[in-house]
Amino acid sequence: xxxxxxxxITTGPIHKVLAILAAPLLVQNLxxxxxxxxxxxxxxxxxxxxxxxxxxxxxLTGLLAAVSIGAGVGTQVLVxxxxxxxxxxxxxxxxxxxxxxxxxxxxxxxxVVAYFxxxxxxxxxxxxxxxxxxxxxxxxSALLFPALSTSEALESGFxxxxxxxxxxxxxxxxxxxxxxxxxxxxxxWWLFPELGVxxxxxxxxxxxxxxxxxxxxxxxxxxxxxVLSRDVLTYSRTDCREIIxxxxxxxxxxxxxxxxxxxxxxxxTLVGGDPGxxxxxxxxxxxxIAFVPAIGLQQAAQSMIGQNLGAELPERARRTTWTGVxxxxxxxxxxxxxxxxxxxxxxxxxxxxxxPTEIAVAADYLQILAYSYWxxxxxxxxxxxFNGARRTxxxxxxxxxxxxxxxxxxxxxxxxxxxxxxxxxxxxxxxxNIVAALGLGVYYWYETATGMNTRAVExxxxxxxx
Numbered sequence: 001x002x003x004x005x006x007x008x009i010t011t012g013p014i015h016k017v018l019a020i021l022a023a024p025l026l027v028q029n030l031x032x033x034x035x036x037x038x039x040x041x042x043x044x045x046x047x048x049x050x051x052x053x054x055x056x057x058x059x060l061t062g063l064l065a066a067v068s069i070g071a072g073v074g075t076q077v078l079v080x081x082x083x084x085x086x087x088x089x090x091x092x093x094x095x096x097x098x099x100x101x102x103x104x105x106x107x108x109x110x111x112v113v114a115y116f117x118x119x120x121x122x123x124x125x126x127x128x129x130x131x132x133x134x135x136x137x138x139x140x141s142a143l144l145f146p147a148l149s150t151s152e153a154l155e156s157g158f159x160x161x162x163x164x165x166x167x168x169x170x171x172x173x174x175x176x177x178x179x180x181x182x183x184x185x186x187x188x189w190w191l192f193p194e195l196g197v198x199x200x201x202x203x204x205x206x207x208x209x210x211x212x213x214x215x216x217x218x219x220x221x222x223x224x225x226x227v228l229s230r231d232v233l234t235y236s237r238t239d240c241r242e243i244i245x246x247x248x249x250x251x252x253x254x255x256x257x258x259x260x261x262x263x264x265x266x267x268x269t270l271v272g273g274d275p276g277x278x279x280x281x282x283x284x285x286x287x288x289i290a291f292v293p294a295i296g297l298q299q300a301a302q303s304m305i306g307q308n309l310g311a312e313l314p315e316r317a318r319r320t321t322w323t324g325v326x327x328x329x330x331x332x333x334x335x336x337x338x339x340x341x342x343x344x345x346x347x348x349x350x351x352x353x354x355x356p357t358e359i360a361v362a363a364d365y366l367q368i369l370a371y372s373y374w375x376x377x378x379x380x381x382x383x384x385x386f387n388g389a390r391r392t393x394x395x396x397x398x399x400x401x402x403x404x405x406x407x408x409x410x411x412x413x414x415x416x417x418x419x420x421x422x423x424x425x426x427x428x429x430x431x432x433n434i435v436a437a438l439g440l441g442v443y444y445w446y447e448t449a450t451g452m453n454t455r456a457v458e459x460x461x462x463x464x465x466x
Contacts, residue, residue: 006162006224009304010084010311014323018300024168025159026296031168033288035175035207039200040285042182044352050197052274053133055281056124059261060113061141066254067109068149071102072156073302073387074247078239079160080303080388081460084310088225093232095157095219097239099150101247106149114142124266127274137197144205151212154219160303161226166218174211178203242463249392253399260403264411264425271415272361272422278354279347279362279422286346287369290335294328294380301381305388310460314453321385321444328377336373343367365426372430375437382440389456391447398440407432 004012004020043050075098082091113120117139121131151170158166181203188194195202219228268280301324308317339346343363348354354362383395407428414424 004162006083009162009307010313010316014304014316014320015327018297018304018320018324018327021162021164021300021304022293022296024164025299026293028164028168028171029292029295030289031171031175033285033292035178035204036285036288038179038182039204040281042186043197043200046186046196048274048278048354048358049127049129050133051281052126052130052277053137053197054200055277055284056121056126056130056134056265056269057138057141058281058284059258059265060120060138062258062261063255064109064113064142064145065148066251066258067105068102068145068152069254070247070249070251071098071105071149071243072152072247073250073392074098074101074243074245075153076156076160076299076302077246077306077387077390077392078242079157080162080306081310081390081463083161084307085460089232091161092157092226092228093234093236094239094243095154095160095226096228096232096234097236098153098157098243100235101240101243102153103146103150106146109149110142110145112142113145114139117142124269126269126277130274130277133197137201140198140201140205144201144209147205147209147212151208151215154212154215157219158215158223158226159299160306161224162303162307163224163226164300164303166215166223166226169218170211170215173214174207176207177210178207181206246390246392249396250387253392253396256396256399257403260408263408264429267411267415267425268422271425275355275358275361276422278358279365282347282362283365283369283426286339286366290332290339290373291376291380293331293335294377297324297328297331297377298380298384300324301384302388305385306460309389309453309456312457312461314457317388317453317456318385318448321381321388321448324381324384325378325441328381329374330377332373332377336370339373340367340370361422364423368423368426368430372433375434378437379433379440382437382444385444385448389453390459391452391456394443394447398436398443401439402432402436406435 004017008017040051040054043054075095078094079091082094118135121134121138155167155170182200183189184192185195185199185203265277265280268276272279301320304320305317308320343366344359346366347359347362386392386394410431411425411428414420414428418424
């Protein structure tokens with residue numbers, strides 16, 4: 001049922017191919033969320049301060065992850081367009097060089113963040129204990145970050161090739177190791193030291209290191225024609241430059257969004273204190289689960305769009321984007337309704353010892369956020385439409401507008417000018433999501449009507465022939 005021949009990506013029914021490609025990625029992203037949930041559940045049994053500390057670092061680790069996401073998207077788009085153009089050897093060489101970019105960029109970013117970890121978290125004004133925990137968690141996560149960024153690049157090579165199952169297998173291994181190690185390293189079970197929040201970060205890093213080793217073994221052995229054989233394991237400055245050129249706007253996009261989230265965390269802490277910060281953390285974790293279908297569809301659509309543009313099928317690439325928009329919006333609407341109906345239950349699941357006030361604040365955030373779930377789904381897929389056509393700069397500009405021109409100003413106005421408190425900050429998130437979806441939808445329609453995908457075909461064909 002889930003078997004997919006590579007030729008179907010450019011010839012099969014769009015909704016069916018998208019669903020088959022996205023299914024393993026959906027599970028993969030759910031597995032990643034499970035890892036975050038398990039961390040939060042264990043840390044919630046350690047202390048509320050531990051949960052708040054991870055919440056404090058959540059946007060900061062997101063800033064760090066921007067590096068791996070940029071390398072991953074650059075690798076995925078390059079590989080997918082070369083596969084569509086029947087340049088398989090160049091596609092595999094691109095994947096190999098994507099791993100190089102992921103490791104180099106991840107290592108540099110990780111060292112910088114680890115060095116400044118304590119200084120960064122001290123800026124948020126949280127309590128001393130929360131700040132101490134957050135600094136330790138961020139430093140360890142940053143030092144182990146190269147394992148995650150290198151693994152992300154390798155997974156993206158598989159995804160661009162059309163083998164989304166491999167990415168799932170890599171993540172299952174990484175998260176399984178993480179889940180097993182969590183209680184041992186957090187609480188000092190058996191012969192392990194009691195490391196608290198540092199143990200949670202260490203378990204994650206070890207998990208992704210083992211996951212990458214497993215993925216590399218798959219790639220060297222070969223799967224579905226994708227094999228990192230000796231003839232493609234060569235450094236190519238051209239490939240690295242292409243990956244960086246495609247991926248840096250995506251990295252910038254995530255830096256922009258995560259930087260704005262840092263501002264939102266600061267604002268939530270200022271307006272709502274530790275209960276508000278814990279609520280924001282709980283909401284972010286629950287929302288991460290809700291976004292899984294859209295993220296999986298986005299990754300699948302980027303590969304499918306890239307391969308169709310490489311195969312000189314611009315109209316099919318356009319229809320793939322709009323089909324994905326409908327699928328993601330409908331799916332997230334259903335998820336949003338469920339979240340709106342049981343927000344207290346979801347909140348208590350993450351922090352069983354939270355006070356009624358903390359639960360109430362978290363429930364408010366979950367209900368407010370649910371109103372914009374359809375828009376989040378649409379935005380992910382519209383960005384995939386631009387990214388697959390190498391228009392990652394458009395996604396960057398859209399994100400800058402969404403967060404810095406809409407979200408932050410609306411949050412400040414709602415919290416202080418209209419005296420809405422922390423709920424005003426939460427409403428700013430929902431409003432900015434809806435504005436982004438509507439704006440991107442109109443712009444994508446205009447750009448494709450004026451030949452964006454046709455121009456993307458010409459670029460892909462020219463690059464594949466070099």
